[in-house]
Amino acid sequence: MSMQRLLDLLPQWLDRWKVAVNVGKTAALLHGPVRIRVVPKKLNLRGVNIEFKPKFRYLGCDIDRSLSMAAHASQIIGSASAARFMLRPRFRLQAQQNLSLRNIVGAGRYVRNDVFARDLDVESLMEFVIRLSRNMYERAENSPHEHLHNIGPLHARPPDGKALPREILVPPTIVRS
Known part of the structure; x- marks a missing residue:
């Protein structure tokens, strides 16, 4: 079956299932090796021409001709x-705070910032x-809106060993044997 024949049958299916398609945003993509240069016939859906594009964005993801997602990964x-x-700049702000406190106190080089x-x-x-983040998580947990509960759950640490966002807020426990 040709592609145009399928596009002619599509409006009946869309109407039956009450699905709307924005034909103005619809694009066609040829995939496969770039060396094959097949110039397809013009396609139309509901009387509007569908243009062929080398890449397009769908659900926030860039899809190109090779379907490799290389453009999306680089973006x-x-x-x-x-x-x-x-x-x-956060690190610069901390350094500026340390310099200001050092000038206020008149501390020498040998006194630690903390x-x-x-x-x-x-x-x-x-x-x-950290205090602001803790308060945000506590407000989310105590919120009457259920979709905010457990918004940043504590999970097992990932294999790379990096801490999860909420795990940073939990004070470390000291294990004594």
């Missing part, structure tokens, strides 16, 4: 790098973020 890596870059922060009863930026 995700780029966004993760951008997120990591945006987190870098010593005068503890003496002045000033919480570090990391402690502040």
Whole structure:
């Protein structure tokens, strides 16, 4: 059966199952080796031409002709790098807080940052973020909305050994033998 014949049968099925298709956003994709250059006939659905595209985005995922998801992986890596870059100022803020406290106290180079922060009863930026995160998880657990309960459950540690987001908030337990 030709592709156009199947597209002609599709509106009946869509109407029967009460499914709507935005024909303006519909695209066709030829997959397979790039060296094969078959120029297909124009396809149309409900009288609207469907254009062939080399890649398109579906459910947030970039799909290309080879179906390898290489474009999507590189885009995700780029966004993760951008997120990591945006987190870098947090370290600068902590350093600025330490310098300010050191100037206020008049402490020398030999005094550790956590010593005068503890003496002045000033919480570090990391402690502040952890406190806010703990409060957020507690509010979610005690919320009347059930979909917020157990929003960040504690699971077994993944094989790579990195802590899960909620696991960072739990104080470590000391095991004494």
